[in-house]
Amino acid sequence: MSAMDLPADRPAPKAATRAKVPTSAWISWVALAMMTTSSVASLRAAPTMAVYGLACVFLYLVPAIVFLLPTSLVSAELASGWKGGIYNWVSLGISKPMGFLAVWCQFAMTIFYYPSLLGFVASTLAYVINPELASSGVWTACVIVIVYWTGVWVSSRGTSGVAGLASAGLIIGTLIPGVVLVLLGTVFLGQGNTSAAPMDSDHILPVWAGLASLVLIVNNFLSYSGMEMNAVHVGSLRNPGKEFPKAMFLSMAMVLLIFILPALAISWVVPAEELSLTAGVMQAFDAVFAQFGTQWLTPLFGIMLVAASLGGMLTWLAGPSKGLLMISRQEGYLPPFLQRLNRHGVQQNILVTQGVITTVIALGYALIPDVSSAYWIFSVITTQVYLIMYLLMFVAAVRLRRIDPDHPRGYRAPMLVGLCGVGFAASLAALLVGFVPPSQFGGGDPIVYLLVVGGGALGLGLVVPFLFYRFRKPSWKQAEETEVTTS
Secondary structure, X not given: OOHHHOOOOOOOOOOOOOOOXXXXXXXXXHHHHHHHHHHHOOOOOHHHHHOOOOHHHHHHHHHHHHHHHHHHHHHHHHHHHOOOHHHHHHHHHOOXXXXXXXXXXXXXXXXXXXXXXXXXXXXXXXXHHXXXXXXXXXXXHHHHHHHHHHHHHHHOOXXXXXXXXXXXXXXXXXXXXXXXXXXXXXXXXXXXXXXXOOOOHHHXXXXXXXXXXXXXXXXXXXXXXXXXXXXXXXXXOOOHHHHHHHHHHHHHHHHHHHHHHHHHHHHHHOOHHHOOOXXXXXXXXXXXXXXXXXXXXXXXXXXXHHHHHHHHHHHHHHOHHHHHHHHHHHHOOOOHHHXXXXXXXXXXXXXXXXXXXXXXXXXXXHHOOOHHHHHHHHHHHHHHHHHHHHHHHHHHHHHHHHHOOOOOOOOOOOOHHHHHHHHHHHHHHHHHHOOOOOHHHOOOOHHHHHHHHHHHHHHHHHHHHHHHHHOOOHHHOOOOOOOOOOO
């Protein structure tokens, strides 16, 4: 009997033996750390945070302490004690319906993540080929559709290929450009130039601007979301109890370095008033390279950034949908059509169905003139949905420590209750602040904004999974042959 088949109020077995995994399916803990870092870290936000100069360190460290650290440590304990990912953690800690809600929220938030990420890919490629294409909705739509379906084809070949491509994308498109930025910034200061942004103690903290400052900090909470996602691959590690926590700590350190150091380097070289947030990271690279007469490198680095984005997309394709498939086959939460696997054992029908939705959203870029503002609201909705999962994860972790304290865990998070309390409060704060209309909303009616965001989050995060759960049929359950546990 699988641990995921246990009633939610029963402790899991004290010992477990995993089914044999083919040698070709093993991945190293370093590769898993690379996959996790690739799914979280990015240079896209570096120009935005560089505007705040030295204060960007504070703006990244605070969310790291109250959100990234709890998420990483708590998910490390859960994954080293209970395989199966977020569903198993929440179903054993709270209940099976809540477990389904958690894994659904983890999956549903990606619906608008892919168009956003691939929209960045389209604008970056446009900067390399012809900057005027960046404002073309048709160009953006074509890039999103072509790249997404290519990603589906790659993911359908299996996890090992995804791990390799995600790691390569991270190294080529994030680590190398990030290191180059930091080195050039250091050389710039070493040549005797004055930093464009003040680096003294008076500028450690950002200027307080009321609620706007709070929104800025909370937005950085969301930059760290996804650390727990690749726990679904813990079964592909040779020694999950020891290797998964190591992977989480390595990825956590890499994420912090990737976020903070490049942003600081940009702030040293490019004055804040010259940073175009709309042009994004490509403009920042161009400005930095201009200081050294190497602007010819800008297109090359644009291609490298695209590689990183594609690696991140492949990681997100492989993770949440796999978790949703696993529990749907065991519990019958999704119709048989969405549970079908291809010859590589990949949930291809889920990816294809999601691809149809992604294609419709992409076409909106070409057909709807003002799609950006509407799309921004959709992005907020999916973020709210994702935060529901974090709230459930922290509650489940506390309950599992209380109801089954002796269950074998490869790693035990220190001060778990305190970590979960801090993480829960941070997630709840981010959820509530998301309902506050931002400055981008302009003169729109805040009541309309609240209704759209609240209604969307309620529909996508609660109504849709409720309907699947309510109308499920016994015939939707599939025999599960990959999980073996013994008492």
